[in-house]
Amino acid sequence: MNLYQKYGVTSLKVLEHAILIIITIATITAIGQEVMHVIDMRRVSLADLLLLFIYLEVLAMVANYAESGKLPVRMPIYIAIVALARYLILDMKSMDDWRIIAIAASTLMLASTVIIIRIGQLKFPYPKLPSEKKRQANEAEPD
Structure with a gap:
């Protein structure tokens, strides 16, 4: 593998990890906003629970991808x-x-x-x- 390929692959891996971190932070922020919404409304609806479940699945997908490198x-x-x-x-x-x-x-x-x-x-x-x-x-x- 020549020098350009080595740095290209390394750069892509760094970018991949940076995007995974961004997705994780954005998902955790969205979870916090949804929890605050539920607290403000003082009521939990099925739609709120399903939205939280979607966020949980996104976090699980990011964790799986970060751990195994496969999606x-x-x-x-x-x-x-x-x-x-x-x-x-x-x-x-x-x-x-x-x-x-x-x-x-x-x-x-x-x-x-x-x-x-x-x-x-x-x-x-x-x-x-x-x-x-x-x-x-x-x-x-x-x-």
Whole structure:
């Protein structure tokens, strides 16, 4: 690897970590704002709980990505499902029938996608990387 590639990869990793920190700070700030909103209103609604759950999923996704360096496709889909449920709960009274059906169909399609992805992961797993094989071999050796 030449010098430019080395610094390019290092720069991208630093930028990636900086953006993860920004996302984490923004999510924690949003959680604080939502908690303050609940305290001000002195009432917790289902919409508030679902919004907090979305924030929790975002934090879990950031933690997972920071820990493993991989972003499971299912996590953003879970967030989308909860966001659609929240949207449906909040605005159902003002929606026409076709919009409700479209949102329900979209949620069903996303849930089906999660199932298909999970089945695919179980039936057709990715081959292990050499670094993962070495790590597993080291863990399996007796002390």
